[in-house]
Amino acid sequence: MELLDAAFSLLKDIIEACKDVNIAIMLGGFSQKEGMERKDMMSKNVPIYKEQASALEKHAASDCKVLVVANPVNTNALILKEFAHSIPKKNITCLTRLDHNRALSQIAERIKVYVIDVKNVIIWGNHSSTQYPDANHATVTTTNGERPVKELVTDNHWLKNEFINTVQQCGVAIIKAQKASSALSAASATCMSDWVLGTPKGTWVSMGVYSDGSYGIPKDIIYSFPVKCEKGKWSIVKGLKIDEFSRAKMDATAKDLIDKKEVAHSCLN
Numbered sequence: 001m002e003l004l005d006a007a008f009s010l011l012k013d014i015i016e017a018c019k020d021v022n023i024a025i026m027l028g029g030f031s032q033k034e035g036m037e038r039k040d041m042m043s044k045n046v047p048i049y050k051e052q053a054s055a056l057e058k059h060a061a062s063d064c065k066v067l068v069v070a071n072p073v074n075t076n077a078l079i080l081k082e083f084a085h086s087i088p089k090k091n092i093t094c095l096t097r098l099d100h101n102r103a104l105s106q107i108a109e110r111i112k113v114y115v116i117d118v119k120n121v122i123i124w125g126n127h128s129s130t131q132y133p134d135a136n137h138a139t140v141t142t143t144n145g146e147r148p149v150k151e152l153v154t155d156n157h158w159l160k161n162e163f164i165n166t167v168q169q170c171g172v173a174i175i176k177a178q179k180a181s182s183a184l185s186a187a188s189a190t191c192m193s194d195w196v197l198g199t200p201k202g203t204w205v206s207m208g209v210y211s212d213g214s215y216g217i218p219k220d221i222i223y224s225f226p227v228k229c230e231k232g233k234w235s236i237v238k239g240l241k242i243d244e245f246s247r248a249k250m251d252a253t254a255k256d257l258i259d260k261k262e263v264a265h266s267c268l269n
């Protein structure tokens with residue numbers, strides 16, 4: 001009805017939602033309002049995503065790539081995965097590129113280089129304050145070649161504390177500053193180009209994808225991993241060394257996601 005009321009000059013016909021779509025960017029959801037419990041928000045989103053799953057299931061192209069942007073992104077994507085069986089689970093992802101970009105930007109600002117020179121940060125886990133922004137494998141392109149961020153940011157305390165907290169809290173800080181969720185940065189992070197066209201050689205990005213058990217993360221949650229993309233397919237970057245500090249943070253955000261999955265499932269019943 002609203003599409004008709006808006007009298008868009010190029011609107012000719014309204015057909016079934018998701019018909020033959022190849023790329024679905026899921027922006028709609030019910031975001032957490034002040035004073036709302038997590039369960040209240042979840043109980044609004046679970047039915048929304050179950051319904052969206054059924055629209056995708058019925059009408060989308062069988063190779064449709066889905067990127068969930070509406071919060072809680074990981075759980076919304078999980079519900080889609082569970083109810084849209086005809087879409088390959090590899091094609092259902094959620095946005096943590098926004099957090100990834102925030103991490104790149106914090107590091108670039110700290111060591112006073114261009115963002116383009118920083119690469120291979122990782123966001124592990126949930127797009128929430130339990131996420132783990134990890135700079136252990138990140139590098140900076142300098143006139144002397146690639147150098148580890150850990151070498152250039154000499155203050156290890158900053159990397160283990162302020163850097164992590166700032167990235168974890170960016171979304172909340174934006175809401176506080178502009179009384180609304182991030183818009184420009186979220187839209188800019190919703191770039192499908194890496195997934196579709198491939199990540200540049202030697203570079204990875206963070207994406208919320210279903211866990212196959214890599215890095216000891218429990219299976220069947222949608223968890224943010226470092227991924228490389230090639231020919232329209234992502235794969236988790238394997239073999240990165242994980243220290244004790246990282247292990248604890250990766251497990252904590254996995255546990256948060258398992259708790260959220262349980263809450264979401266309880267909303268289904």
Ligand code: LMR
Pocket residue numbers: 031071098170171172174181182186
């Ligand atoms: C963000 O990270 O900016 C948003 O996901 C925050 C929000 O709750 O909308």
